[in-house]
Amino acid sequence: MNKFTKRLSITLLAIILMLTAIAPIASAKVPEYNGGVMDEYEYEEVFFLTGYPIKFTGKATVTEKENKDTLTSTYKFTLANSAGDKLTRNVVYVSDLTKHIVKSQTTSNTTVKSYSEKVTMSDKTTFTLDDYQFSQGSVIDNRPATDYYSGNIIARKIYLKNYKSGKNNIKEEITVHITGENVGYKNFWGSTDTQFIDYEIVTPSGTGFVTSKVSDSKSKELNYETHLPSLSSFVGGNSVVSTSDIISEYDYSFPYYVGSGTIKLSKQKSPTIERLIVPKFRDIAKHWSKPNIEKLYSLGILDESSNFFSPDAAMKKDLFTIGVAKAVDLRVLEEKTTKKKTTKKPLFNDLDVKDLNYGYIESALDKGIVSPKNKVSFGANDSITRAEAVTIIVRSLGLEGRAPIPGYKTKFIDDNKIPKQAKDSIYIASELGLIDPDKKNRINANEVLTRGKASQLLVRYLNFLESDLKQNYRDDMFYFN
Template identity: 55%
Template sequence: MKCFTKVRTSILFTIILLTVSLNTSPASASPIDVNGGVMNEYEYSEVFFLTGEPVIFSGKAVTTEKENKNTLTRTYRFTLTGDQDHPTYKDAKLTRSVNYVANINEHESKGQTTSQFEVKSYSEKVTFGKDTYTLADYQYSEGMVADNLPASTFYSGNMVGRKIYKYVDGSTKAEDIITVHLNGRNMGYKNFWGATETQLMDSEIVTPKGSAFITSKASDSKSRIMVYEPFDPTLASFAGGHSVISSSDMVSEYTYNIPFGAGKGKLELQKKNLPLVERLIVPKFRDLGRHQAKDSIEKLYSLGIFDENSQFFSPNTPMQRYQYTIGILKAVDLRVLEEPKKSRVPRVPIFTDLSVKDPDYMYIESAVAQGIINGVTPDLFEPDSPITRVQAIAILVRALGMEGRAPSPGFRTHYVDDYKISAWAKDSVYVATELGLVKGNEQNYFNPKQPLTRAQAALLTSRFLDFLENDLKQNYRDDIFFQ
């Protein structure tokens, strides 16, 4: 995939909120504190460097998060022991408790959220036999900004900190001060289909013996993927079906340079949660045969995004504007405006050819308010008209909020018929092409005004969901870890 520096009502095409457990947004992904650690359901692990040697600690970690009005409190508690296979460190112990408090500011007119984290309370003690490291002072500041877009929230933060430890030599009772300077940043996204956050942290450890330098990369990721499950018996009512695999894992990489101790080296940690497997309904369309969109159609039907009661999908039938628009908005779990309370004054739809009594009407009003869609004219939506390629692409890119990533106005796309792409849609076409959501035909024509068939809509929607499921995760983790 190209990157810039490198997704109920019964209708022909009905898109509904997923009836499997996908109907709740995934929890936000987040590395555990600033130490580069990883965890699963059973165990947490991190690497400790203050001795001059990398020591792996593992054990129990408990994280909690509470929000009260505009204040968010995060609490981390650790009870860890040293590497049980290491003769020197198997008796080492680490206990830590840290509270962070953030002031949350919602900038509703901008669609963004800013937050400022500080450390509220802390305690930490690490023992190696009779030697002890006690956290005497901890100063920390972190600022974050989140862009709350319809299909996905993107966020970024920066943090600085300073830890001061008192070291006591158990044999001589001599005391020393060790100072750890922290400087880091994080980046992440979260949407209906997954979440990933990657944290990069540079640490300078200043000791009486000299300074050490540690860089940690830690990433937490939650995702859902579709897997086809074959059904081997031939005497059956169906040939196979799909499963949704919900998974969560954390990876970290430490690169260290300790001149007075272990020297240079690298360590990697990884923890995976047990995946959740859910079988989905089985498609039984009779008019797909070997159609190129067959897999995409069956995938979306299995998820509940196509809700067909017939055994015939009619793949070459034009996709209607209303059907496609409502489908995409529900597939990405659009944040819908609250329906106004009843009033003596009759409600008027924002487009004269729509009805406020339609159960999905608020999706349209919400999408217009968020800048995802427009009418064909100021007064008409033309819900039953076929949706064109350029209209469909604009909806996807605006839902992502990425149309601003196109070049300065006046640019040309690489398509032969670039001159046929309306000015209002050119940014979306450019970005969708860069993201791999769309491409031209064999002659490199985009055909912007060509109506989209139901099969083509399925292919486009499937690629869009794949972008939300997989491409974002790769960009926010793999591209950073292996750059």
């Protein structure tokens, strides 16, 4: 982007605001702790207290209400099956949230506030939840681009089983010991919540075991849409497709009755599609980074009011910072309201508060993903190097701390030329596949990034947020753990 980007057109600004309004995606959340799956129409789970699997389907509602530092989650289930069995369950959980502002983390402790559950079989046998003890501890690491979280669960349910044997009414107690964990992430491009729960079901007949794995994912993907008519002002464009699906797997073992087996469930919501604006640059038709540039322009991450992109010109620090901030929908800092009107001053002398993108840079500085040049200058018009750009991206992901203990060497032959302050980020970015060495295995950390190369790096960043995190938090854990 060039200096003229400060004068954004009304049309482009409207597109950016539209994307901000439609694109944030609700976080994925597994429906309670029973291994069930749901879409917009139906909920489905498997019940095991009988000693053999019974599939229930029906209606489930999940509501959450946050008040100050308390989150109340309410689950209501009305289920049945073709055999005439019925299940009703209403549970309310309360989570006490503690925000650790300095550490940018949130911890929570969850307990059960109220519960009721009853299963009525077609032969009049009933299972009634008599006692429910539940505890979950969670931590959320709030990073600029993505929130990562992990939780552990310990619980115990006691059911009263009532059934007839001849003319006698029999009452038995069934105890279910529950342990488990859940992990997940949430960002502008999607979210995944994966849960592993082990159930030990103790009955008078013997003890059975069930392990449920369930993963709920919501994601947005960029797709290129061809435009077939030849007599047209454009040849194609991009769209954002939002999808949501949940998969589940039960492994069970009841030696005293039905034996062992595996049951798989899945649900998928109807996808939605949003078309994006069409780029019309005249100087990128044969450029190797054309697909990258067009994607970023369509999303409003790169803003241009010219028909020329200048892909081989140097990328400037301010524009790359703005691009990263827009790519993850980094929230602009809220202005403090005061009775007295004051003129806001820029944080540095080379920034302009009247620039429509100033808030993105201010937020990036506030969240520590970019550093100023010195005490008085941000370095807005400086050409950005690969080391500087990679550092901004990795800091936004909050992953720089995952590098080895200082003193290590990277695999690149020009390791000694990597700036000390960028070495951790270069290492992490290489491990994540965000950057590649050249044919001589040099990373060229101090090379000035062209606008075409910067576009490639930003698109790889988007791909990581769109699909790599989902792969790690769902497929890697679901199928290889």
